[in-house]
Amino acid sequence: MIMVKMKQPDSERTPTGIYGFDDLTLGGLRKGRDVLLYGECGVGKTVFCIDYLYKGATEYGENGIYVTDEELTGDIRKNAGSFGWDLKKLEDEGKIAVIETRDLWITDISDLSTEYGLGNLLKDITGMAKEIGAKRVVIDTIWGLLRELREPTAVRRGIFKIMDTLEKLGCTSILTSEVGESGLSHESRTAVFLADGVISMHRKSWGAHHVREMEVEKMRSCEHIFGRHPFFITPKGIFVFPLSTRFIKYKKYGLGEKKGRGIERTSIDIPKFMNLLSGKLPRGYNILLSGGVGTNASSFAQGILYDGLKKGESCLLVNTHQPSNAVREFMAEIGMDTEPYESDDGKLLFFDDYVGKQIGRELLIDIFSNPLMMGYIMDRWWRDKKPEHFRWSVNSLTVLIGMSKREDHADVDVASLERFLYDRVRKIRDLGGLGVYTINEAAHSKNLINQIRNMMDMVIDLEVTDNKTSMRIAKSRGIISNHDWHPYEIVKGKGIVLS
Ligand SMILES: Nc1ncnc2c1ncn2[C@@H]1O[C@H](COP(=O)(O)OP(=O)(O)O)[C@@H](O)[C@H]1O
Ligand SMILES: [Mg+2]
Known part of the structure; x- marks a missing residue:
């Protein structure tokens, strides 16, 4: 033998x-x-x-x-x-x-x-x-x-x-x-x-x-x-920080061929918002909130995440330029109390707290200057939590683009931002999450804006004229929507209110 x-x-x-x-x-x-x-x-x-x-x-x-x-x-x-x-x-x-x-x-x-x-x-x-x-x-x-x-x-x-x-x-x-x-x-x-x-x-x-x-x-x-x-x-x-998120092994997690895609749906229960749509949103949806100064795009994004928290979903809130304490306080003021969701194994995580705990806050500026580093951390969050359902928001892309363009980061450019965004958008689709991104379009070239709008499944335009804010759904892939402008307000204790 x-x-x-x-x-x-x-x-x-x-x-x-x-x-x-x-x-x-x-x-x-x-x-x-x-x-x-x-x-x-x-x-x-x-x-x-x-x-x-x-x-x-x-x-x-x-x-x-x-x-x-x-x-x-x-x-x-x-x-x-x-x-x-x-x-x-x-x-x-x-x-x-x-x-x-x-x-x-x-x-x-x-x-x-x-x-x-x-x-x-x-x-x-x-x-x-x-x-x-x-x-x-x-x-x-x-x-x-x-x-x-x-x-x-x-x-x-x-x-x-x-x-x-x-x-x-x-x-x-x-x-x-x-x-x-x-x-x-x-x-x-x-x-x-x-x-x-x-x-x-x-x-x-x-x-x-x-x-x-x-x-x-x-x-x-x-x-x-x-x-x-x-x-x-x-x-x-x-x-x-591997600038590639290939470490998420799609096969290992049984991803890539989403079972319920297009069937499994979710909603955003901001009062009257769903009335603008012919049906629920498919899971794996990316939403761009496009609005300048004074439109409260941040609150809108927070509102969408808060709705997810109420539904038991895990949420990651990335604020590029506001410390988590300030965001937490402001959210509480408009009726979104984050505390119940923030216990140790909580459903809500502020990105900078996560970085602070795992890595140390001294690296935050480096991370925001290189969106691909941020992408790596976001993917780790997903891998560590493996949430059944999740939402994340990046507020704002405008700040990220600005940081990436800094001359002393000559090799980190708009291409990294686009790569980061492309990767985020795909991950949301593959993992069945909901992604929310804010941008101030006035700060960027038409070309870049068009590319970003193209990547998204839904684009919500926000505007402010004569101190009055209004929104419209400019695009919603796979769902029929009302494209008219609708007034909305941020109301103390109540959050976003559409009329
Ligand atoms: N506690 C620390 N915190 C932050 N940086 C540190 C610390 N200790 C060492 N460093 C950094 O590590 C460098 C030394 O690295 P080291 O591993 O000794 O280099 P090498 O072995 O390649 O010559 C220091 O110059 C300093 O920048
Ligand atoms: Mg040595």
Whole structure:
């Protein structure tokens, strides 16, 4: 009988736990393999490694070893401490071990008995890995470790030996390498060939504005998202924002072929609003509220979401330029009390509170300046909640367009906004939600406005003349509607009132 040894499936992954990174890689690092992480000095390699080991030990039950060449154990602890991570405690609990190699002068890769031998160090790592049952290893930096090796062949063999040892231990490892202005050093290039995966970190700046970017350059036999994506080092650790929302696996969630589409319907029960339509709205509908200053487009959008809350739907309210407290107060004043819907697992979430809690408010401006980052967060909200029914509103597109056009964000332009919007509109259709977007058309070119109006299922125009506000349904896909202008008012305690 022939025994066939089953190999582990190639796609088995180790989630790092680093925000956004596991979506960028569509699952995490390849289990039991090694990646090379390279980038300029100060770009964030060491923070990434600490984050990786910390999340492993605290969230995934995977212990780890930190082999540090540049910094001493105390420095690493301090560094971790600046993110609120108590490394010393994890060391005491036997979950993380730090091995310092700064005083090691490796000149011989096979020497097993002296401090000059790589073999000796690998023996230490192996012993430690067995002792604490390590599943993650970081070598920061690989070049520092092998700095004394002069011969390129020795370096190559050294790197190979390290990777081989770590793979045999079954550890998922990160090896870091510094790059200078002249690019990758010879040693790093060798590591690029040998490593199973390669990730690079970059820095970009325009004037006073700086952004860090990350790219997964290679991950053998694994699907991942291509290109450079922004990441931030915040007091809570590393946050990566894949500018692609491909991580929502349509098949996995049974989406894409909406069962009840066109049959399952919903309504917007703002008094008299439904009278303007021949029937209910299909689920998966996008509504543009187009109105300038004084038309109360924001309140209109909030009213549509509040109606959803009353029907038990989950709502995400994105206010680009009003802090949630101000919106909350104003909504309460006109009869939309949000409090009952905002408990911990509440149905209503204000986008900036969500960002504040998960990431930190200091990134809000960066997020509003790059709608694709916003899109990623909105999709995460959906994935985390998986609401049966939901509505979201983006108030306002005008502010987003303005922010995207800023000169210091030269690579984030109107095209990103359109891409963001196209993606939102499609997600609403595929996921069966209701999307509401406000815009002040006077602030934009006709061309852009036409494109946005085209994407939408319903367009409601709002106008103010002589202090009187009126609205009309300019377009409603699939439903017959009354196109006349109708006066409306925002009434204290009552919300939007049509007459
Ligand atoms: N607690 C922190 N909060 C915010 N940013 C931090 C914090 N700690 C470090 N950083 C940022 O990380 C940078 C250092 O990154 P590091 O990972 O040491 O770079 P590398 O290892 O690539 O040389 C610092 O220059 C700083 O910008
Ligand atoms: Mg470093």
